[in-house]
Amino acid sequence: SQQGEEDPQALSIQEGENATMNCSYKTSINNLQWYRQNSGRGLVHLILIRSNEREKHSGRLRVTLDTSKKSSSLLITASRAADTASYFCATVINQAGTALIFGKGTTLSVSS
């Protein structure tokens, strides 16, 4: 069963606008990660946030984590056409011997 669910499934914005994607999950986690996938390529790790962290930044990316609501958000500021991709959240649940579980992703289209 899917641990992480991204929302929205698809998002279209103009260059320069901010893009916000959300991820909800079901069980307690050790950490949550965001990945990007360009069409036809492998996934690329963007950022990892641990369960005891609330916010993390990396360049134009800002990730928040609310463990009480079991949700996370990824904000991309000042988006560019090159940000067009699918974005996935992945969780490591709080259970020994388990690996990342990926959601189905949000497809972001940034038009110039």
Added chain:
Amino acid sequence: DARVTQTPRHKVTEMGQEVTMRCQPILGHNTVFWYRQTMMQGLELLAYFRNRAPLDDSGMPKDRFSAEMPDATLATLKIQPSEPRDSAVYFCASGLSEEDEQYFGPGTRLTVT
């Protein structure tokens, strides 16, 4: 520039044929993962290894799929016999542990006719 490599990048085969996909993880990574990605199911974890030992292959159809790590530099995923429903992109990824960031290969696009 360390990266995960996968071969072949594309494979077209007929139903019933054996398919072998190979992956070279990043040197020093002791955790290797195999995923399958389709439009319908998204990204599914098939199996993963830690220090070459299989830890979880519950996502893999056991009757036709097998995954091995003959040595630390090679992971293989084999399908025998292949079926049209196996058509997908198969990704290999490696990392320092199950919890750390994973580095993905470019994938093998498999088409079974």
